Amino acid sequence: MKPPAPYLPVPSPALSQADHEALSDLYIRGTPANTLRAYERDLIYVTAWKQARFDLPLRWPESEATALAFILDHARDLGDAPEEDIARQTAEALILQGLRKSLTCPAPSTLDRRIASWLAFHRMKNLTSPFGTPQVKQARSKARRAAARPPAPKSQHPVTRDILEQLLAICRGSRRDCRDRAILMLGWASGGRRRSEITGLMFEDVSLKDFEEKSLVWISLLETKTTTKGETPRLVLKGRAAQALVHWIEVGEIQDGPLFRPISKADRVLKRRLSPDAVYQIVKHRLKLAGLPEDFASPHGLRSGFLTQAALDGAPLQAAMRLSLHRSMAQAQKYYDDVDIADNPATDLLG
Template sequence: MLMKPPAPYLPVPSPALSAEDQAALTDLYIRGTPANTLRAYERDLLYVTAWKAARFDAALDWPEAEATVLAFILDHARNLGDAPPEDSARQTADALIAQGLRKSLACPAPSTLDRRIASWLAFHRMKNLASPFDAPQVKQARAKARRAAARPPAPKSAHPITRDVLETLLATCRGSRRDCRDRAILMLGWASGGRRRSEITGLMREDVSLKEFDKRDVVWLSLLETKTTLKGDTPRLVLKGRAAQALVHWIEVGEISNGPLFRPISKADRVLKRRLSSDAVAQILKHRLKLAGLPDGYASPHGLRSGFLTQAALDGAPIQAAMRLSLHRSVAQAQKYYDDVDIAENPATDLLG
């Protein structure tokens, strides 16, 4: 059942539409907006509302004034730790830090600023209003801020979980139901192409086909949607061998006949009915890293994704073949993992001997 999001995320009522059509438009917005996007909208609306209240002692306007959004860009385009205490941007940042909405006075990452602006822009579109972010001076300031704050991209995981690291984690999974579940999550998350947390926890038992398992040790997975594919456009993915066996073993041990594929397990080792949360995947990985004797923070769940592609490069798998499983939309994005491997093996690096 889809939960109706708060009114700011929905299209404004239009006098040109009948009540029936307005309801249909609202329903379209609800069904067509991913849950992760709704959560980002909620955080961003809270942030920009608090920012304007602290900066101008005023509520948001619809449409917002160009001067206000320009001030927003300028406030987030420099390191405010260097600003004097009486600086209005610093005072605003201090207020947001006190509210727990901002972490520090450092210049936010360009991607963070871009996401908040994108949400703000989306709210204007939902209200059928012209956006102040389309003004030439504002657009130019955004571009300059992005370039001024440019920094080397930080990896989403400190280390990729390559095959040897994965085997170390799997060795910590013994024989309890929790161990069976964690083994299946790690192997499915890695071997099916490096799945994201939301994709792993979003799987239902009905998304798993075991028709070819007895004959070929093959399991087929049907993802509803991913970050790079829309509903209905995601191709089926395959699990083979050990990964397929681990998943089937979990289904049998957990007695998963329908509903969520991966679920919480009680302290008494009893499988619960509700879906496992995305954050739980991070906790599972953290727990397994600790049991394996690896440092805290060694890898995040994205390490399953980066590790799959890194291992594919190490094993000489064509990038197109790896992308068919990882479902990367951009070759350039997937190529980064291959480049990290290839440059170390490039003969040109040994010219000096």
């Protein structure tokens, strides 16, 4: 996936054409695919916003006045604004283009991401961004606080051990059942893996050298949202989870290539990789078969469920984070804080 020119470093007279091409290639290889997709969406949005707001294309570097206007336009609800309000008119134009959903104030995280992308474009062009000036930085900080809202959970409920057992109970005997059982157990027991991490696994990422003697399976993740290539530690599956994964490898006759794959209606394992969205469909399907609402939890419930269960069982936060690979202790701590204090193992210290 080659990104458009605004994502790449600006040509420099100090570099030869070959060196510039090598630098551009370095930017492409060193930027995760998800980040490139976010850059593309954000560049389309800010370009359309400025065209609708000022009838002008983007400038490099952008002006401080434009940066302030962008923050102000995205720091309030526009539904009650007068129809002649330029910010409202701009938002309506973006809605018509399918780039904005409503006139309500965007989430602070959305504004932060778009500004971060805009900043990145300036850095790539070796230019100073207006978002670094004192007034714009202060306005951005005030906008973030003014629009603050309680974070929405990524999964309605955590898939704790009792819920996981219900999902596993209806994975009985077909190849599809074996695959889904392995996905659920690996996704939960290895620390709460994200969908992309599960579907990105290759057969070569799994080591079975300790399975026969110790019932251990080692897993190497290429990279995650919080780690880069070569920095991700090996993860381990033990006991039932290790057995479920090995059983799937045997039943699916997986000898190389993607670890988890689609299965045809005839219960035949296909060769291509399972998509991240398929993990969402698997969780939804298994919830339904277990007699739970389909929207009871999302795949992120495996991640939140692992950490919630770790808190319920009294596992130290640092130990859980070694598997979940959370970079922020504050972020991981939220799952521990969500556990009812009456269920906290520390309340039983006296017996």
